[in-house]
Amino acid sequence: MTLLGRRRSKLVLFSSLVLAAGALVYAYLIHQRAQLIAPAPTPILYDRSGAFLAQIGHADGAGGRIDYGYWPLEQLPDRVVKATLALEDRRFYDHIGVDPYAIGRAAWQNFGAVKRRSGASTIAMQVARMQQPESRTFVHKMLEAGTGVLLTLRYGRDATLAQYLRLAPYGNGSHGIAHAARLYFDKPVADLSWAEIALLSAIPQSPTRMNPLRPEGLRRAVQRGHHILDALAKQKIIQADEAEIAHRQLDDMRMPALPRRPDALHLILRYHDLIENGEIAPASAVAPLIHTTIDLGLQADVTALARDYLDGWRSAGAQQVGVMVVSRQTGEVLAQVGSSNYYGRHAGAFDYTRTQRSPGSTLKPFIYALGFERGVLKPTDMLLDLPEGASGIGDADREFLGPMLPRQALANSRNVPATNLLRSIGLETTFRFLRDLGLHDLETPADYFGLSMAIGSLPTRLDRLMRAYGALANDGQLQDLRWAREQPQPQPVRVISLDTARLITSFLSDPQARLPSFHRYGTLEYPFPVAIKTGTSQGYRDAWAVAYSEKVIVGVWIGRGDDGTMSRMTGAGTAARLVHAVIDRVHGNKPGDIADARFPTPPDRKPMEVCVVNGQTNDNSCSQTLVEWLKPDEMPKAAALSLRSDASLNPLPISATAGRSQSYSLASTDASDPKIHLAISTPARNSQIWRNPEQPAALDRLPLKADVHPHVPQIVWYVDGQPFAVTDPDRPVFWPIQSGEHRFQIRLPYRDETSAMVPVYVQ
Structure with missing residues (x-):
């Protein structure tokens, strides 16, 4: 073989290898593209009466346009299919994704003597382009052609056509004939008339130019719709009388205004989240409507x-x-x-x-409910609204109201009774109960919130x-x-x-x-x-x-x-x-307007007139009473009821009037006794103190109480290392609340005995 022959052989071999490699790359690319892929259906939301609320669309990924639609078809609508094929791909059922006749016609018109632009894209090729939009170059046309063939071979003609009817753009963000029928005419696609089908079938060719919501776009869409009806009549798909009616309806077509989203964006975003999280799903994937x-x-x-x-x-x-x-x-x-x-x-x-x-x-009703459920509270118990014993938590007004029935304490929203009740139930028990009610999902220890949980520290x-x-x-x-x-x-x-x-x-x-x-x-x-x-x-x-x-x-x-x-x-x-x-x-x-009605009453309780001073039934000697609903075993006895205020709700040996101005006796114990116990009973160690926001500064005080035995005449209170007050240990001292971390201690005058340091956090 001559040198020239060897060179030719090498060139042929090289060319063959390049072609084979190109064919492999081409095959790989169309294999990757030949899949039927569409965004999830976009739901349309209606209010309880059927009025349009919103539709949950798909962002384009760049934070710009929102697209809607992509509804699948349960079955191919016969009239829509005929109109679509008559316009887009007459030989759809005769070729395998590429139409050689259309390619030849397009080449003749585009490059021949006629010089009229004509496309050769089949339905399958358009599906390939809609799934992966790219510039219309020769290379991309070749990829679309190969993808169209492989789509048809892989999925069949009907599935490919259904994908086209799902993806086709119908303007104003709408995709798919089913969504367009609902958007423009508020009806299922199966109920569309020939005139409506002709109009909608015209739009995908140029959704912007044929936007039916604009006068000029509607005129163009109607004009093209007439051509579609003529083609359908020529192909004997519709009868002459049907075509005549459809032409008249098309001329009279007036598009309704698109439904507008109401001024409720937060509400619509909530529905978006509910749908995204799978908490709400349309009853039908074919018509994803949510009522x-x-x-x-x-x-x-x-x-x-x-x-x-x-x-x-x-x-x-x-x-x-x-x-x-x-x-x-x-x-x-x-x-x-x-x-x-x-x-x-x-x-x-x-x-x-x-x-x-x-x-x-707003959490107080649940604390009272838990108190009744746990049996630590009865409707006739007297709760004390006093400054002592509430860890610095005050009430919403400028005074304390003293002994109160639970009905009054909750209705008046008193803070001290609520915090004392919370203490008696238990922080952890209350914290779990509020979580069971769905009021929070926190794993934080209940002690972190403390008694102020009753007045707002728990978010x-x-x-x-x-x-x-x-x-x-x-x-x-x-x-x-x-x-x-x-x-x-x-x-x-x-x-x-x-x-x-x-x-x-x-x-x-x-x-x-x-x-x-x-x-x-x-x-x-x-x-x-x-x-x-x-x-x-x-x-x-x-x-x-x-x-x-x-x-x-x-x-x-x-x-x-x-x-x-x-x-x-x-x-x-x-x-x-x-x-x-x-x-x-x-x-x-x-x-x-006045209605003579009331809420249903507890079935096993009877109304009873109760004196608000002591919780006893009214014997005509009490001037202030309330009607309370009581069980038989809760009926007050003749003896006066005890008052409740401390953490365990134990009876206090004081009367209702004494609760407002309690006196404290001074014992006489030798201060030289070497065994003197000093402890701080209030506030509790590591307490978190919250002040009621409506309480004036003059009443914003923290009661300080000591536990000293045997009794001594005087003790000295220290706050943050500085002496604050000298007092009888049986009398409480009131410290003006200041925000921050503080440390409390008691000492004996002229002696070395001290109590343990008690840290307190004020918010």
């Missing part, structure tokens, strides 16, 4: 009320608001306002129905409060909040006895029991039965109110996104006003 529990009319009204009321409180420092309205019987969420304005100033993008905040006194969220108050409102049955008809609903769980739930409800709905802290006919009183509890956190950072009536449970939070303080913004003075307005809206209540 929410939301009442859009109520949602709009509650949003307007929240903004109006908040505007009136901005001068006092309020910046944000959160509101929820839930059906009492079903737990269905009827309305939710996450903030005053998602796009507004002051951290409006936060959803304050899902933000952890200090709940103030929670508005939606969790709504769920927990639902247990009180529904006879002790705890059920999840329901957001959609398609949401699985587990059976309610009993967390409180019916007896206790109804007893607490009677406390919270008794306007007479709220005296003197809350005056009659104010924001807490209604012309029909309503149980309500308010709360205010430290520094007026949070104002709360949660109430339930026969129909609904309503919760409101007022505060600031930066956790800053407000100016004397209390739950009763602000949040309760908004709650009142919302409940009036739900009930359609008008001024002067």
Whole structure:
């Protein structure tokens, strides 16, 4: 072989190897692309009456356009298939993904004498391009052709056509004929008329130019739709009379305005999260419609009320608001306002129905309920509202009210009785109970929060409060909040006895029991039965109110996104006003309306007139009484009831009047006794002290109590290493509370005996 022949042989071999390598690469690339892939179907949300709420679309990955649709087809709609194939791929069932005739025609028109542009893309090739969009170069056209062939061979023609009808763009972010039918005409694809099919089939060629929501785009789409109808008639797919009717309908086509998302972005984002987390799923993947529990009319009204009321409180420092309205019987969420304005100033993008905040006194009803459940509290027990024995926790007003019935103590929202009751139940027991109610999911030790758990140190969220108050409102049955008809609903769980739930409800709905802290006919009183509890956190950072009536449970939070303080913004003075307005809206209540009704009473209890001074039944000698619901074994005896105040609720040998001004006797013990025991009984070691935000500074004091035996005439109290007071050991000393960490100790004058150091943390 000559040298030239050898060179030619090598060139042929090299060329063959290059072609083989290219073929392998080509085969690999089309193998990777030849899969039917589509985004998940995008649900459309409706309110409880069928009004459009929103659709949960797919972001393009760059934070820009949101696309919708991609609904699968349960079966290929016959008329849509015929119209699509007549327009896009007449020989779809005759080729294997590439149409040689169309390629030849396109080449002749594009490069021949006619010079008219024409495409040769088949349905399968368009599917390949829609799944992996790229610039329209020759190389990419070759990849689309190979992918189209392999898709057809791998999945079959019907599956490929169904994928096209799922991915095809129909303008305004909509993809797929099924979604477009619902978006533009609000009907299933099977119910589309020939005129509607012709119009929709025209759009994928150029969704922007043929946008049917614009006059010029609609004109172009209608014009192309007429050509489609002519092609269908020419191919004998529709009869002449059908075509004539469709042409007339197409000429008269007027597109309805697209439904607009309401002003409820936080609510829609919550639904997005519920869907993403799998808590709500459409009943049908073919038509992913979700029927929410939301009442859009109520949602709009509650949003307007929240903004109006908040505007009136901005001068006092309020910046944000959160509101929820839930059906009492079903737990269905009827309305939710996450903030005053998602796009507004002051951290409006936060959803304050899902933000952890200090709940103030809104947890107190559950502490009282647990006290009744554990048997450490009865309705006739007298609870002391006194400055001593509460670890520095004060009450919401400028005075202490002395002995009180539990009904009064809870209705007046007194802090000292609640903290003493919490101490008697136990921190860990209460902490677990509140977790069982869903009010928190913390693993922090209960001691971290201490007794201040009763007045707001344990953070929670508005939606969790709504769920927990639902247990009180529904006879002790705890059920999840329901957001959609398609949401699985587990059976309610009993967390409180019916007896206790109804007893607490009677406390919270008794306007007479709220005296003197809350005056009659104010924001807490209604012309029909309503149980309500308010709360205010430290520094007026949070104002709360949660109430339930026969129909609904309503919760409101007022505060600031930066956790800053407000100016004397209390739950009763602000949040309760908004709650009142919302409940009036739900009930359609008008001024002067009065309903002769009440909440169901505990079935095994009888009404009894009880004296508020000592808890005894009224023998016509008591001027202040309340009606209490008692069991037979709780009926007061003739003897006076003992008062309860300490951690174990043991009887104290003092009368009701003595509880307000107790005197302390001085024993006489020789101070030279070498065996003198010195200990601090109050405050407890490592206590965390919280001050009630509404208490004036003059009353913001921590009682200091000593345990000294045998008795000595005097002891010296030291605070942070400095002498603070000299006093009789039997008398308490009151230290003005200061924030920070402090250390307390007692010593004997002129002697070396000292007590152990007691650290205390003040917040």
